[in-house]
Amino acid sequence: MVNMSYFLAAIFFLVCDFLFKEMKQILPEIFYGQNLISDPVVETIYGSVEGFNYKMESGDNAEIFLGIPFAAPPIEKLRYEKPQEVQKWNETLKAKEFPAACATFDTFMSHQENEDCLYLNIFKPKNHTSNGYPILFFVYGGGFLIGDTKTYGYKNISDNLVSQGIIVVTIQYRLGPFGFFSTGDSRLPGNYGLWDSIEALKFVNKIIDKFNGDKSRITIAGTSAGSAIVSLLGLSEEGYNLFSQILPMSGSAFSQWGSKNAVVEVTNEVVDEIGCESNSTKIKECLKEKSVSEFQKVLKPKVLFTLRDDISLLSIGPKMDGDFIKVNCLKKATKNAPKRPIFIGVCSQESIMSTTPNPFFPLPNKYFNLPIEKIKIYSKSDFEDFVRVILAKEKYFGNNSEEFVKEVTEFYANQTNDENSDFNFFFEQYTTLISDLNFNIPALREAILKAENKNPTYFYVYDYNVDISDTAPKLARGLSHGGDIINLFGGLYKPIELNESGKKVQKKFINLIANFIKNGNLFIKF
Template identity: 25%
Template sequence: GITTTTPCVKSFRFTQFTRHLFVIVEILPLNSIKTCKNSPLESVLRCEILRTGTLRGHYLSTRKGRDILAFQNIPYAKPPIGELRFRSPQPPEPWNGVLDASKKSRICIQRNIFTFDENVTGDEDCLYLNVFTPRKNGNLDVMVYLHGGGWLAGTASNVGPQFLLDRDLVLVTVNYRLGPLGFLSTGDSVCPGNNGLKDQVAALRWVQDNIAAFGGNPGSVTLFGESAGGASTHYHMLSQASQGLFHKVISESGTALGLWAIAPNGSSKHQAMKVASLLDCPTEPSRALVSCLKRRDASDIIKTDTAFMQWNIDPTLTFKPVLERSVSKDDEIFLSAHPLKLIVNASAVPWMTGITSADGAFVASRVFGKNLIDDMNEKFEFVGPLIMHYDEISKSNQQIVTKKLSDFYLNGGSMNRGTVSQVVNMFTDSWFLSGASEAVKLHVDSDAAPVYYYYFDYRGTYSYSTLYGK
């Protein structure tokens, strides 16, 4: 542990377990950053002054045994509770004393339907991030990770620094609001939507303000994420609200052009009204609807997810990014137009995107694993549009698409244990490949910045397909 009587650490008490040494950092504007010149661990510890207060972190070890510094559960916005529910994130309040940043970050309230979890877990007070740094040298490249989970599940704690921090870089992982608490929209200025994405913007602004205190270079930030996190990174390239907050982007298995990545026009208002009706709230006007939902228990709001499911857990992604028509005077628009229109003026930063060869396995596994294949074969004209996200087109066009999918992937036959690879390919293409390929073509045509397109086909010892297959 460390004993200290001033913000600048002057005395230390070591034990044989040195990796549990607590590290104190204090937080102010970047132009006020200072270094404790008299620190006996000056090479790995500095007393930075940032904006909100003093942090106490701890040591972790990487895969190769390198000691790194971890600062976890750092607030980057006010808790989005009470009157702040359904509002854009607000700057965090300063704190007194030393904030313990050595505990695992809490998760945002959710029910993970992808793992068939029946329980609601997490907290509504969840706008926290984690910083991991070797602190070997200052001015290190920064990587900011946005987790996946369909904008309804997942957490910054799903990933850690054990591999990346074998290299000299600073890693930031971010929580953001999920499900209706992060993406409910009334389609007007009362609750325009996209609060989960606006949380991410707030976290990126926090990084710009504060990351130099942790040895990071705010002028070299790579934003990366997977699945819905990958689509989120792509959205930030398209949003004016995110301009200048990052310098490279990696969108893994998800782009803003994914069939699942944007709400159809007009659907968000109906979804908000349905949630309100389920919880005995007025459905109109929007102000009364939102005011009532602010008084409902957060877990009850999350539990409305089952009311939107029409087959098994589909459609899975009910609440997602929306076009914002108007916002209140204290808010800002995140998504002003459809991504197809915004790509022309996207951030001119290097972009890498791609998919894995079996991205669709997580969809196929629940169909085969829960013995739903016979039911899906029987109801494919109904289930196909739901599970592959073309249910918003006309019924006649749905029938045409369904027939073409069946002919192309299944030779007009049915799904069975002998067609597992074809079914995986069908879901991989519809969920991931189609959006990635279209986005890459448009970015290449714009010729604004380098584009890197990958296809990952290596199956290692550990794989999500094994997890979902069980």
């Protein structure tokens, strides 16, 4: 009887030991995120921050911190002022939800908006390294009018970049009238969204070591309007000691839309219509009293993302002000700036988004976002008409306007014409012309100037097509604006589906970006 009791007890303990070992394996899988793995807490000079864990596809863990304030809320008296340093907090900050998007004149997104929006997010590897991780500081795009960090999420960023030993920081900046309105003088100098980006960089430099980051290895990157912002950051004396590398993706300060004075005209028009006199010395004080809805009511029918008689497409954005960029010449600013590696690039057919039907450009007309019926019959005379009306304006070329029309038309008409193509040749050339003017030539100009001034310079063209037909119908060959960032961060508005070749190209591109962030070069095996 005693022997049987010992036998049963032994069996019981063996079973318990087996179950305990099995449960140790499966409990984290079942209950991951429910505090069996404790939520990470980081102590910073501003206060403690509590995030949460995310198990990446690699099997490793990432620590996610969402909605960390990097500046005082830019509301009330701080509207239309440079960002102020954030105040310290006493209680542990629960950094577990994305911040609301910055308020603007309109949005195509359903995310919540708020003027109190100067927050950033940090995604980091859980494992500690003695040398500190390199940092990617990312600025979203959206024509300086829309955008937020929630759109990009944290899962794809973690799976693609954090898994490779990179800390990723995504920031928000003021948009539209609150970020870029300017009267062109000291009354309302503008560029507040740029100053927000600088303040975020300063904040990251102060606290990133507590997240196991190496502040001497910060790469600033952006897409579209965010790309133009980081391009400008690379030229501003304010950012000389705040980062080490630049990664502009599909946008440049050298684009006409990247730094122009059209915002002054729009500002003055809106100021008068909203009930503040544009010639008043108290213009800033008056605008601070207006509600967000009052701005939206005036702005929505006025700009709606684009000026239709202007090739640059955007009417609100940064401008040369003699403050953020001290000199009034980008070429001179490039010469003066520190020598830093730059990896700049474009998609192969950026402007498909502005020549085809597109929900983000909801006002098709004779010259932009053409209807499908027109695209199919687009002719050489249509191309000439576009050049004549939009580009060869008499105020620019005087009596030489027609000669300019002829030379431009001949250049693009003499490109190789694939007779067997399913695409309209002159429509594709028209799309290429707009891509050249808004993206390709400015990016090349920036790259050439950087190289001439001894900056290690790399350039890419992303040509592998990705199905983003919700925003860019397949009416011309090539990859549309935003295709590169979709490959890097995953589908922003819908999942992208890639075949095996597409997955290989995507992986190579991600590895190129990761290698540049970590090592400052692009040496990988293809």
